[in-house]
Amino acid sequence: MKQILDVQGMTCGHCEKAVTTAIRLLDPRAEITIDRRQNRVEVDTDQPREALAEAIREEGYTVAG
Known part of the structure; x- marks a missing residue:
């Protein structure tokens, strides 16, 4: 499933x-752009x-929405 994060x-x-x-x-096979x-x-x-948003937040970035 394709997801878009800000x-x-x-x-x-x-x-x-x-x-x-x-x-x-989280997912070694994920396709990321x-x-x-x-x-x-x-x-x-x-x-x-x-789960994606939390992993990104743990790296110090803000995920909107």
């Missing part, structure tokens, strides 16, 4: 890698949205 605070490639790693710890300019993270996974 992630604030990503400013560089390192930020993208941190978010990607956090998601991959990040658009830093739009603060948008698209994830195709079976994991619940709140």
Whole structure:
């Protein structure tokens, strides 16, 4: 299932890698697309949205909604 998250605070490639790693710890097979300019993270996974958001928050980013 494709989910779209609004992630604030990503400013560089390192930020993208941190978010990607956090998601991959939950689902190693997740398909992830990040658009830093739009603060948008698209994830195709079976994991619940709140689990994804919490993993990203633990890396220090804000997830809207």
